[in-house]
Amino acid sequence: MIEIIAYIFIVVGLIFDLFGCIGLVRLPDVYNRLQASTKCVTLGTCSILFGLFLFRGFTATGIKALLCIVFLILTAPVSAHAIARGAHISGVKLWDKSICDKYEEDKQS
Amino acid sequence: MSLRGAERRSPDSSGPRSLRSLAMTKGGYDTASYALLLQRAPDQLDIKGDVKMNRRLRWLLGLLIIIALFIVIIFYPPASLLEWQSISLMRFFFILLLCCIFCLYRILRGPTPADRVVAIDILGILIVGFCAVLGIPTGRPWYIDIGIAWALQSFIGTIALAKYLEGKGFEE
Numbered sequence: 001m002i003e004i005i006a007y008i009f010i011v012v013g014l015i016f017d018l019f020g021c022i023g024l025v026r027l028p029d030v031y032n033r034l035q036a037s038t039k040c041v042t043l044g045t046c047s048i049l050f051g052l053f054l055f056r057g058f059t060a061t062g063i064k065a066l067l068c069i070v071f072l073i074l075t076a077p078v079s080a081h082a083i084a085r086g087a088h089i090s091g092v093k094l095w096d097k098s099i100c101d102k103y104e105e106d107k108q109s
Numbered sequence: 110m111s112l113r114g115a116e117r118r119s120p121d122s123s124g125p126r127s128l129r130s131l132a133m134t135k136g137g138y139d140t141a142s143y144a145l146l147l148q149r150a151p152d153q154l155d156i157k158g159d160v161k162m163n164r165r166l167r168w169l170l171g172l173l174i175i176i177a178l179f180i181v182i183i184f185y186p187p188a189s190l191l192e193w194q195s196i197s198l199m200r201f202f203f204i205l206l207l208c209c210i211f212c213l214y215r216i217l218r219g220p221t222p223a224d225r226v227v228a229i230d231i232l233g234i235l236i237v238g239f240c241a242v243l244g245i246p247t248g249r250p251w252y253i254d255i256g257i258a259w260a261l262q263s264f265i266g267t268i269a270l271a272k273y274l275e276g277k278g279f280e281e
Contacts (some may be wrong), residue, residue, distance in 0.1 A: 021211035030223045037231045043239035053242045064253045079267040086274030087223035
């Protein structure tokens with residue numbers, strides 16, 4: 001029973017990974033790509049690791065998988081925010097159909 | 110490619126065509142004869158077309174290599190994959206490989222450096238998931254250790270690349 005739940009978690013995580021990478025290829029802009037891929041791939045990988053934890057239980061491998069989930073959830077938004085800030089400062093233009101750029105207004109005021 | 114073009118144009122050695130084949134050496138265009146060609150026959154130049162053809166050939170070669178890799182893994186799997194005795198886990202493996210190939214496409218084709226940094230970050234996170242998937246059927250506990258170490262290293266590398274994009278030093 002618990003193996004079936006673990007498999008479901010892993011399959012959901014793989015689907016999130018695949019959609020995130022398709023978004024990385026298909027979307028038009030750096031910021032759009034960052035938004036799609038970071039959320040989807042981080043959540044998908046965390047789901048795969050949780051499936052591994054359900055497989056192994058509270059052994060050394062399972063605890064390490066939980067630690068890895070905590071580490072990914074802490075670090076992925078930080079790195080995504082740093083990349084977005086660096087891209088905006090280095091002068092990457094937004095997509096021409098984007099309607100709102102609050103960071104540019106903040107920098108000008 | 111350029112060498113083959115020179116050989117193809119060598120038979121009719123008269124007029125500006127021979128000049129063009131003379132300007133194309135093995136490594137590309139020789140600068141002195143290129144300047145001579147530019148003086149005498151500027152309408153014969155289509156360097157941009159040659160470069161585009163070169164790039165297309167390289168892409169085709171890489172695509173063929175990747176397709177051959179997939180065919181070899183699917184039809185002649187290595188012994189470590191045959192030990193798994195679980196077809197569904199092999200499919201998980203292939204889906205993650207497909208995601209990695211999408212990331213490689215974005216790293217190669219990304220129009221700005223920020224695109225490449227995003228794709229490198231995503232590739233690091235995907236490799237952590239890869240280690241987790243590998244740890245299930247093999248039953249070896251050290252795959253998840255590799256995953257933790259890779260996540261740490263990928264985070265530090267991404268922060269460094271983002272600082273590089275901002276154009277500031279690390280001490281600020």
